Amino acid sequence: MSRRLIAIVLAAAAALVLAACGGGGGGDTGSSTGAKKSSAPVAITLWHGQNLIAGKVIKGLVEQFNRTHTDVKVDGQIGADADSLQAKMTAALAGGKYPDVVYIFGPNVANLARSPKALDLTEAVKTKAWNWGDFFPAARQAVTIDGKVRAIPALIDSMAVVYNKKLFKQAGIPAPKAGWTWDDYRSIAKQLTNKSKGIFGTGWPGVGDEDTVWRLWPMVWDLGGDVLAPGGKQVGYGGQPGLRSLTLLSQMATQDKSVYIDKTSGSEKMYQVFNSNRMGMVPTGPWELPQIMEAKVDYGVVPMPTFNGKPVTIAGPDTWMLFNNGDDRARAAQEFVQWLTEPAQDAQWDVAAGSLPLRRSTAAQDVWKQHVAKIEGLSTFVDALGNARVRPVVQSYPKISEALGQSISGTLLGQQSPPDALNKAVQGGNKALAG
Amino acid sequence: MSTVFAQAPRAGVAAAAPPRRSWVQRVFGETPSAWLYILPAVVIIVGLAIVPVFWSLLLSVQDKDPIAETTKYVGLQNYRDIFDDPAFTGAVRHTLIYTGLFVPLSIGGGLGLALLLNRRVRFIGVYRTLAFVPVVISATVQGVLFSFIFDDQFGVANSLLHRVGLGPQPFFADGGQALLLLVLAGLWAGTSCVSFCAVVYLAALQDIPPELVEAASIDGARRAGVFRHVILPALTPVTIFLVLWQTVQGVQLFDIVYAGTSGGPGQSTYVVVYYVFRTIRDSAYGTGAAASYVVAGGLLLISLTSIAVHRLRERRA
Numbered sequence: 110m111s112r113r114l115i116a117i118v119l120a121a122a123a124a125l126v127l128a129a130c131g132g133g134g135g136g137d138t139g140s141s142t143g144a145k146k147s148s149a150p151v152a153i154t155l156w157h158g159q160n161l162i163a164g165k166v167i168k169g170l171v172e173q174f175n176r177t178h179t180d181v182k183v184d185g186q187i188g189a190d191a192d193s194l195q196a197k198m199t200a201a202l203a204g205g206k207y208p209d210v211v212y213i214f215g216p217n218v219a220n221l222a223r224s225p226k227a228l229d230l231t232e233a234v235k236t237k238a239w240n241w242g243d244f245f246p247a248a249r250q251a252v253t254i255d256g257k258v259r260a261i262p263a264l265i266d267s268m269a270v271v272y273n274k275k276l277f278k279q280a281g282i283p284a285p286k287a288g289w290t291w292d293d294y295r296s297i298a299k300q301l302t303n304k305s306k307g308i309f310g311t312g313w314p315g316v317g318d319e320d321t322v323w324r325l326w327p328m329v330w331d332l333g334g335d336v337l338a339p340g341g342k343q344v345g346y347g348g349q350p351g352l353r354s355l356t357l358l359s360q361m362a363t364q365d366k367s368v369y370i371d372k373t374s375g376s377e378k379m380y381q382v383f384n385s386n387r388m389g390m391v392p393t394g395p396w397e398l399p400q401i402m403e404a405k406v407d408y409g410v411v412p413m414p415t416f417n418g419k420p421v422t423i424a425g426p427d428t429w430m431l432f433n434n435g436d437d438r439a440r441a442a443q444e445f446v447q448w449l450t451e452p453a454q455d456a457q458w459d460v461a462a463g464s465l466p467l468r469r470s471t472a473a474q475d476v477w478k479q480h481v482a483k484i485e486g487l488s489t490f491v492d493a494l495g496n497a498r499v500r501p502v503v504q505s506y507p508k509i510s511e512a513l514g515q516s517i518s519g520t521l522l523g524q525q526s527p528p529d530a531l532n533k534a535v536q537g538g539n540k541a542l543a544g
Numbered sequence: 545m546s547t548v549f550a551q552a553p554r555a556g557v558a559a560a561a562p563p564r565r566s567w568v569q570r571v572f573g574e575t576p577s578a579w580l581y582i583l584p585a586v587v588i589i590v591g592l593a594i595v596p597v598f599w600s601l602l603l604s605v606q607d608k609d610p611i612a613e614t615t616k617y618v619g620l621q622n623y624r625d626i627f628d629d630p631a632f633t634g635a636v637r638h639t640l641i642y643t644g645l646f647v648p649l650s651i652g653g654g655l656g657l658a659l660l661l662n663r664r665v666r667f668i669g670v671y672r673t674l675a676f677v678p679v680v681i682s683a684t685v686q687g688v689l690f691s692f693i694f695d696d697q698f699g700v701a702n703s704l705l706h707r708v709g710l711g712p713q714p715f716f717a718d719g720g721q722a723l724l725l726l727v728l729a730g731l732w733a734g735t736s737c738v739s740f741c742a743v744v745y746l747a748a749l750q751d752i753p754p755e756l757v758e759a760a761s762i763d764g765a766r767r768a769g770v771f772r773h774v775i776l777p778a779l780t781p782v783t784i785f786l787v788l789w790q791t792v793q794g795v796q797l798f799d800i801v802y803a804g805t806s807g808g809p810g811q812s813t814y815v816v817v818y819y820v821f822r823t824i825r826d827s828a829y830g831t832g833a834a835a836s837y838v839v840a841g842g843l844l845l846i847s848l849t850s851i852a853v854h855r856l857r858e859r860r861a
Contacts, residue, residue, distance in 0.1 A: 372809060373688075373806070
């Protein structure tokens with residue numbers, strides 16, 4: 110008899126466990142209880158994707174928000190590494206249980222905005238509290254799809270050239286100045302290169318992912334090309350703009366052999382070469398400055414070279430995307446993100462994350478001014494924002510980038526001639542646009 | 545079930561004598577609580593292994609967009625698509641090349657190493673321990689390490705080549721060489737490296753009764769003869785296991801590609817599992833599921849073939 114008793118108890122326990130599992134996968138218990146008792150704060154979840162210093166700062170900001178706001182409680186989680194958050198978010202949406210606020214890279218916004226759960230913030234940002242016009246134009250552009258605001262700028266960077274003063278001095282080359290040309294860039298890189306000492310003029314990521322691609326856009330824009338042709342049905346980098354850009358890369362990499370090509374994802378190795386005083390110049394964003402300073406490299410920053418004398422660079426914005434978990438939580442999420450991007454908080458975040466101000470008024474904050482004064486070359490990145498362009502926010506961008514990335518990588522490694530590589534990139538891009 | 549049937553007539557003949565069986569026992573057999581004990585394991589296996597298998601079969605015939613939340617039945621279109629995709633056919637080719645090189649080299653190398661470690665020499669325990677070290681190195685570390693050593697512009701390998709007067713090699717910058725380097729990385733360390741095969745062979749070698757070897761030598765067999773006619777046949781079962789195991793490992797290659805080359809340069813080190821990873825990451829769930837079914841089908845075919853071969857040999861023996 111006692112065995113039967115045990116059996117029944119076990120069965121009951123198993124049933125309870127199963128029921129608990131089912132309940133956990135089900136849905137948003139948080140919002141339903143929150144709605145019933147109006148005094149309890151609305152709980153929302155944030156996936157910020159930040160590690161190390163940036164992770165600590167965002168954690169601090171979330172704590173600060175929770176302390177000062179009684180109506181909303183934010184649960185800040187990393188979610189995943191920022192690189193993988195888009196994939197994780199896709200899986201979360203498919204699973205039906207997803208956070209309210211997520212950190213998403215600019216090029217991925219258009220894709221995730223197709224979700225019926227992604228909030229449309231066009232009306233929300235019109236309220237005075239947001240002061241939407243205060244955000245830099247590049248930041249606003251990067252979150253606007255077909256005239257609708259689908260995300261909030263989270264971080265913005267621009268690209269400039271960081272150079273090693275010591276190596277320039279050793280090679281007897283004067284420091285580059287704003288207004289220099291790509292021809293100057295090529296010849297300086299060649300002069301800096303010293304094979305026997307293992308010194309490279311410059312570097313370029315060669316894996317063929319977006320890290321390889323985004324650095325090419327300023328050249329293409331400078332030459333009158335674009336990611337998309339007018340109308341958006343075809344790619345706009347074919348012909349002369351693409352050919353001249355790829356040819357320059359090909360000449361530098363295969364003839365001059367002045368380019369260190371990083372074949373691993375993440376471009377860590379390229380920066381390690383620079384930080385060990387073995388690379389003269391590297392086109393990069395402000396986020397690398399903390400590491401470069403830590404490596405005690407004597408560096409300077411100069412705007413991107415040009416073909417035509419008219420300065421142009423690229424801004425790489427990342428965003429906060431908001432997802433709908435019921436009205437209460439959606440409102441709470443907006444309240445949090447609005448607070449997070451206010452000048453005072455934005456300044457704290459930019460200083461720690463090594464990024465640039467999202468708003469004009471952030472740049473006027475004391476915290477930021479002291480920061481700029483402390484960090485060599487940071488002001489060059491901020492100034493570059495003035496002539497920065499962004500990649501178009503279209504759903505097919507990742508596929509276009511993949512096609513062009515393979516071509517750039519093939520050109521750098523000397524496996525494809527620039528015209529062939531360009532042809533393939535244009536075909537691949539058009540195929541992606543055709544769907 | 546058999547006990548239920550066996551006891552049913554007896555229950556009819558003498559209703560009073562045998563112990564009464566509750567309905568639980570009638571449904572679940574003599575020891576119903578046994579089912580409860582294995583229930584947690586059954587739930588986990590069914591939930592994490594069986595359900596996903598059928599679910600991904602369903603996915604593979606759908607065009608599912610997890611973001612826009614649309615699902616469309618497309619039949620075999622996903623399968624047609626992947627075979628039209630040069631990235632996938634390339635990945636299949638690279639996987640076959642990798643496996644074709646990796647399996648014989650790891651097994652041959654493992655046997656050689658095992659024979660060396662099977663001698664009675666001083667400090668043999670130390671050698672055996674050292675030989676096992678590569679097995680515990682994570683393949684990810686391995687991939688990163690190799691990408692550093694064999695960097696064409698900066699790596700140690702090229703500076704060594706330079707020192708002995710040889711020209712620099714492109715290594716990871718060249719598609720063909722990159723794949724070969726992955727084979728080398730796979731052989732050198734990780735859970736299915738040469739050392740792993742050596743450990744398995746060493747255990748088998750020590751199981752061979754010394755009398756057999758002694759008897760053969762007394763009968764006049766030389767070392768090569770002993771090896772060929774005594775040792776090798778005794779190792780056959782282990783070899784069959786290793787061929788199967790290493791093939792599965794070869795087909796499932798992923799970590800060193802992910803950490804070392806990301807499929808590059810170009811797509812020259814795309815392997816099938818990496819292809820599946822990329823498609824799922826790009827939220828093309830249907831394509832990914834179809835590709836993983838092709839991989840699973842391939843593995844099933846290999847396993848069935850090896851079992852069939854084994855059966856045939858046994859029947860002939």
